[in-house]
Amino acid sequence: MNPPIRHPMNAMYPGIFYFHFRNLRKAYGRNETWLCFTVEGIMNGSIVSGKSGVFRNQVGSDPSCHAEMCFLSWFRHNMLSPNKDYEVTWYASWSPCPKCAGPVAEFLARHRNVRLTIFTARLYYFWNPDFQQGLRRLSQEGASVLIMDYEDFEYCWDNFVYNDGQTFKPWKILQDNSLSLHITLQEILQ
Numbered sequence: 001m002n003p004p005i006r007h008p009m010n011a012m013y014p015g016i017f018y019f020h021f022r023n024l025r026k027a028y029g030r031n032e033t034w035l036c037f038t039v040e041g042i043m044n045g046s047i048v049s050g051k052s053g054v055f056r057n058q059v060g061s062d063p064s065c066h067a068e069m070c071f072l073s074w075f076r077h078n079m080l081s082p083n084k085d086y087e088v089t090w091y092a093s094w095s096p097c098p099k100c101a102g103p104v105a106e107f108l109a110r111h112r113n114v115r116l117t118i119f120t121a122r123l124y125y126f127w128n129p130d131f132q133q134g135l136r137r138l139s140q141e142g143a144s145v146l147i148m149d150y151e152d153f154e155y156c157w158d159n160f161v162y163n164d165g166q167t168f169k170p171w172k173i174l175q176d177n178s179l180s181l182h183i184t185l186q187e188i189l190q
Contacts, residue, residue, distance in 0.1 A: 006070045008037070008053025017161045020093040021121045021153065023177040030122075033057045035067035036091040036160040039075065041084045051079065054160050067092070068100040072107055086114045091148065091156045095120040101134030108141040116143040119152045123181055123188075132188045139189050147182040150174060 012034060020034045034056050041049035055074075057067040071090070079086070095118070096104060108116060118138070125131040139145055148156075150170060157168035 006055070006074060008055050008071075008074065010053060011160050011162045012036075012054055012056075013162055014166075017157065018171075021148075021156065022171060023121045023148065023153075023174060023181060025122075025177060025180065027122055030093065032093070033067040034093040035071055036156050037071060038087075038089045038159075039079060040087040041079065041081075042087065043084050048084065049079070052159065066097070066100050068096050068104055072104065080111070080114075082113065084113065088114060088116045090116070090118045090120075091152060091160070092118060092120045094122055094124040095126075095131075095145070096134060096138065097124055098130045098134040101131075101138050104143070105134075105137040105141040108138075108143060112142075118143055118145045119148045120145070121148045121153075123147075123184060126184055126188065135185070135188055145185065145189065147178055147185055149178045149182075 016034070020030055020032060034054060036052075036054050038052045039050065040047045055067040055070045057065055057070070068090075075088070104116070108114060116138075123131075123135075135145055153170065153174065154168040157163055
């Protein structure tokens with residue numbers, strides 16, 4: 001089933017960013033995925049087109065409404081061409097669930113001209129074997145799956161948040177949580 005084509009937002013508000021992207025180990029009440037993205041189209045080694053934006057999932061059990069699937073639907077219909085290579089970067093508040101990781105991995109397997117890097121603020125149900133397998137499958141199909149660190153949060157703040165010129169203000173345990181999540185992700189991907 002193809003999700004309806006949705007168009008990305010330009011940015012999000014600061015409160016949304018701080019609430020949804022805070023890299024807590026236990027993130028209660030954060031039941032939405034926010035996905036910030038950049039896409040660079042490349043021909044003959046030169047960037048020929050670029051887009052960026054933000055998708056937010058529609059809350060519900062239908063995986064076609066998840067932010068990752070909304071991105072894929074939009075990308076297929078608005079950018080994808082067999083004549084270009086693409087560098088796609090996601091900055092996501094949660095790592096993909098298995099219902100999204102599978103279709104994204106299948107998409108990457110069919111479209112070798114697309115290279116995906118996923119920076120994630122938090123790992124979604126990282127103790128669940130199905131969720132772990134989804135992350136491994138993405139990695140096996142060539143996606144780089146990484147944990148966001150200070151520079152990534154700051155990049156998101158500067159490029160995807162209506163920040164009115166204010167600088168990013170990190171929370172106290174940002175770096176400690178990034179390191180802990182990084183170790184957990186490396187254990188999953190082994």
